[in-house]
Amino acid sequence: MSARLYDRPDLDQREGRLALYVTGSLPNAMPSQAYEGRLQITNSVGACTVRQIDGDTLPPGHRLYVDQASRQVVLAWPAFQENAAPIANPGFEDGPTGWEAGAGWVIATENPPVGLWAAGYNNNQGESVISSTSRYAVYAGQRTSAKCKVRQGASAEGNAGASVLLEYRDQDGQVVGRVEGNRVMSASKNRVYDSDVVGTAPAGAATINIAGNGIRYRENKILFVDAFEWDHAVAAAGVNHEVTYAITLLVSDSLGRSARWEGRVVVAVIRDYATEVLLDAPVAYWKLDDALGAVSFADSSGNGISARTIRTWAGAATEPLMQRGPLRTGGQSGWFDGISNIGVEPGSGGFSRLAISPSGRFAVECVLETPTFLGNSTPYILRKQAEASTAHYEDYLLGFAGNQTFQLVFGWTNSGTGSARHVTAPFPLEAGRIYHVLGVCDVVDGVVTVSLYINGELVAMRDDSSMQQLPIDSAGAFTVNAPQNWGAWSFSGRISDIALYAHPLSAARALAHARAAGLAAL
CATH class of the missing domain: 2.60.120.200 (Jelly Rolls)
Known part of the structure; x- marks a missing residue:
């Protein structure tokens, strides 16, 4: 009995794919107001990432990420605040908005420690990070305190848990350091515990963001993190004046393909047309x-x-x-x-x-x-x-x-x-x-x-x-x-x-x- 490789149905052929591309334009913004704009990703395969590769420095606290569900690039920033660094959607009450979730994380209403929503971690072994897309400038040596609420769930003590993280990133958005808080690995009577951390920014860090770390060694019972907060502050978050931001973005999919997008966001006071004329x-x-x-x-x-x-x-x-x-x-x-x-x-x-x-x-x-x-x-x-x-x-x-x-x-x-x-x-x-x-x-x-x-x-x-x-x-x-x-x-x-x-x-x-x-x- 014998078999011939060439009888197999085209297993050596690579399937052609439509080109990856990004379409749309970003809407105008108003000074001092919160902003969100979206671009559509088409023909992507798997999860996508986005990063800015050229252009103007965006407002402090801006968030640039991919909404994986809608396959859209999201650019957002908070309403203007002085001496603050607000975390967008810190308690997940707006669903997954403002967070990038690793494997095993889901935003849901099951058993939240605070409010109606929380981030749950299950169906995944090992460790996985859920990161806030609210990133702020940081300087070497700057100290930041942060915490979150953890409900370890029904897993046996030591089998699963979670902790708060501070992530430090370079100018390209790559993580150059993490500082982890105490791991909450037990939950007697479904109690909620704090995970706390104090971090010092390392050399080479340009931005900081808060994150959560999900941990599972055994069992597969869901655990929860919620209510993130910190004391990090910048001189001002958002933008309170008229300006035009020229930006170039690079979107990549799981196959390593990339698509480039160039455009602008105009920040200006835009009144009713008749009002402007009069x-x-x-x-x-x-x-x-x-x-x-x-x-x-x-x-x-x-x-x-x-x-x-x-x-x-x-x-x-x-x-x-x-x-x-x-x-x-x-x-x-x-x-x-x-x-x-x-x-x-x-x-x-x-x-x-x-x-x-x-x-x-x-x-x-x-x-x-x-x-x-x-x-x-x-x-x-x-x-x-x-x-x-x-x-x-x-x-x-x-x-x-x-x-x-x-x-x-x-x-x-x-x-x-x-x-x-x-x-x-x-x-x-x-x-x-x-x-x-x-x-x-x-x-x-x-x-x-x-x-x-x-x-x-x-x-x-x-x-x-x-x-x-x-x-x-x-x-x-x-x-x-x-x-x-x-x-x-x-x-x-x-x-x-x-x-x-x-x-x-x-x-x-x-x-x-x-x-x-x-x-x-x-």
């Missing part, structure tokens, strides 16, 4: 909110400059339609087709304020979805027409560079002379995307600066001492999607939150508006 005192602000089933043209600035459909030099126009669904966080939008507009005419209430000022210091903004062009010329998003009888010149405009060219333009032509003073975005808008757009004109020491921001980022700027500080023509109307009923300059698309200012906005305010809209460039 903080900058606009001359006029039309949200175009969905109001009782119709688009509202009311002025939210408090100046009472309501917009309406108007007749331009080219003819009559119709109202834009209500468009359910926001362009930015918390808002609605108006749908403009080739024959719809809103505007403010000379002689109407508050119109003179839209002339801004002869100084040429002003700003205009809106939120829009990349439109469809209907004509064969340059579409206008919004414009202040220079002369009632002339369509070709404007006191200021925000529009596009040409027919079927989705490059934004902001500026003006020289009140009837055709002398253009504007900037053009260096890239086209992408079809179907939503953008926050801001045009700013400033004059300092006779130098006129025209700037264009898209999603909070400065994309074009022009400084020119030869640019004139233009007088504003009070005869021409202000319109959105204008001049109307004249297909060459029309577009079809959604717009919201049109605001005009009689002063420039700074780069910081441009970013604040875009963030509040949920459209900040990252």
Whole structure:
């Protein structure tokens, strides 16, 4: 009788696997508040680990770990505290959040020493560690006291138990030392005992965290640890100021495969969008909110400059339609087709304020979805027409560079002379995307600066001492999607939150508006 190896069914073949990768982006954070962001791991095999391999130093007390159940990378930090080092979820009342568990550990509600939850150790022989992901800076020689509650369970004395640990790690997060507290190896009448430890940080330690050690020599009856605490302190935990953290992460699975992720966490005060706009005192602000089933043209600035459909030099126009669904966080939008507009005419209430000022210091903004062009010329998003009888010149405009060219333009032509003073975005808008757009004109020491921001980022700027500080023509109307009923300059698309200012906005305010809209460039 004989057997041939090549008759065996492909045992020498290695099964192909899909590539390991990490997707998603980390959300923004608020100063002084607790934070958590998650990234999705895909095609991993077995347990995964994560570590930061490049970028900025994250806030004291941050936690970076893998949620093995959901296969997600978790980055979190506590609310800002001075002279403290809080342990996240010290009593497991939030389940496994904030802990990395070795073999045999399970977070459950069975027989907890304190509260409703505890970490239980069973179905594993030998020793295994459960580590808090709350890690704080430490210096060589620093002393830290810590303890936890232990319920040894029903095992015979000496067969099983647990203890508290202090773990010291290097800059790469690798453990360089452990100090163990007293081992609780008996539990007469189901009693709970403390495990205490005092540790001194060794040379080479960069961070410290608390942990528990499960011990089993015989039997397989569950034991419990709970209520971890310590006296470790740092100058401050968390972050209480605006900052951007650029980070690079490396995720590895049990096969040794790795995937790299790069991104940012922006820590900033993010208010409601309308609040941000009103903080900058606009001359006029039309949200175009969905109001009782119709688009509202009311002025939210408090100046009472309501917009309406108007007749331009080219003819009559119709109202834009209500468009359910926001362009930015918390808002609605108006749908403009080739024959719809809103505007403010000379002689109407508050119109003179839209002339801004002869100084040429002003700003205009809106939120829009990349439109469809209907004509064969340059579409206008919004414009202040220079002369009632002339369509070709404007006191200021925000529009596009040409027919079927989705490059934004902001500026003006020289009140009837055709002398253009504007900037053009260096890239086209992408079809179907939503953008926050801001045009700013400033004059300092006779130098006129025209700037264009898209999603909070400065994309074009022009400084020119030869640019004139233009007088504003009070005869021409202000319109959105204008001049109307004249297909060459029309577009079809959604717009919201049109605001005009009689002063420039700074780069910081441009970013604040875009963030509040949920459209900040990252």
